[in-house]
Amino acid sequence: MGCRAVLFDLDGTLLDTLADLADSANAVLQERGLPIHEQDAYRYYVGNGVKTLFQRALPEAVRSDELVEACAASFRDVYDRRWNIKTRPFEGVAELLDGLVERGIQIAVLSNKPHRFTQKCVAEYLSLWPLDPVLGQREGIPLKPDPAAALEVAGRLQIAPRAFLYLGDTGTDMLTARAAGMRPVGALWGFRPEEELRQAGADRLIRAPAEMLSLLDGL
Template identity: 45%
Template sequence: MALIFDLDGTLLDTLASLANSFNRSLGTLGMPTHPVNDYRYFIGDGLRNCVIRCLGNAATEQNIERLTEIQQADYRQTWRDDAVPYPGIESLLDVLGQDNVPMAVLSNKPHQFVVQMMDYFFPNTRFHPVMGHRPGYAHKPDPTTALLIADELNIKPSQVAFVGDTRADIETAVNAGMHPVGVLWGFREFTELESAGATDIIGSPHELLSLDLPK
């Protein structure tokens, strides 16, 4: 058995961090900002989609490019701010590590940020591989990268549980033939995870240990 975790909304609470970065960037462009809670529904299926949602009716190609450039520059300086592991995550990872459970990360966040954040927030936990979005690869829910992770771990997809907080995560698991586990401490609600096809939906990290996961 192996586990693939999503990052934002699953391992790390980055809602305020991302919202503040996008709002600063929108302000730089003289455009309206959004309440932090709105970003629960902006985040999850890739940077470009988040930018388009932030811009709303102003989402011209020129504005998409401008906001993307400004926000990425801002985030390179501020990704540590207002980001923190969810309660119970670090102790869960300790237990899984002691049991030698293979663990990987797959995020739609740009790859360089995923690697930096995992090294910074979880320096004592082994995740391999750690994958963010890279040019030439489709975002989740496309299963390609999830299947590449299973191959790198030398394990069948059916023996992998994919743990995440959004429809994109659950559909990735379904598309890859993995066991989909939805989490309720992240950005989305039970109904979204259920309708996407989650086999299990948990309300706290340590509930993962009691699930009947693939062997």
């Protein structure tokens, strides 16, 4: 079966959100008198939900479930004020989405970012394209790499998982695709290194969004 749909991760795949995520998390740490981190460190902290972000960012000596919860709650407030200051689509994303639409390929988004921020980012930066559904972290739905939400997307579109390409920039994305029966494609312009994507089972690795169209045309 050829490709009928592409499911995208958001942060690190379609949008370069790292600076706003890092600035927001550092603001939360700073207001508690805790050490902050260089922006590049957040490449490894983000991607698995807000609580996991602070489990990784907090010093081990003070880390607790209560502090993680408090920081996560503060982060949502801080990020709500600065989610769109430095965020931009990656170069080539617009052309990729144009090409997929022209080919009649269905496009959708699945993120571990809180659902309302996922939808706000897509509405702000990607509203020119018919991305649907757009799903983030929702209460009662397990985070990626659990395949439940990816399979929900397939069900909503009434397209078999094997007819999806799944494009993401983290090992979590590759594991999600594998678990859902979708074909995992790793985005090397994103937040995580090539080796992580390979070890997590990427079927193909691409260095620029335009390569996704070449891959698709070769199927």
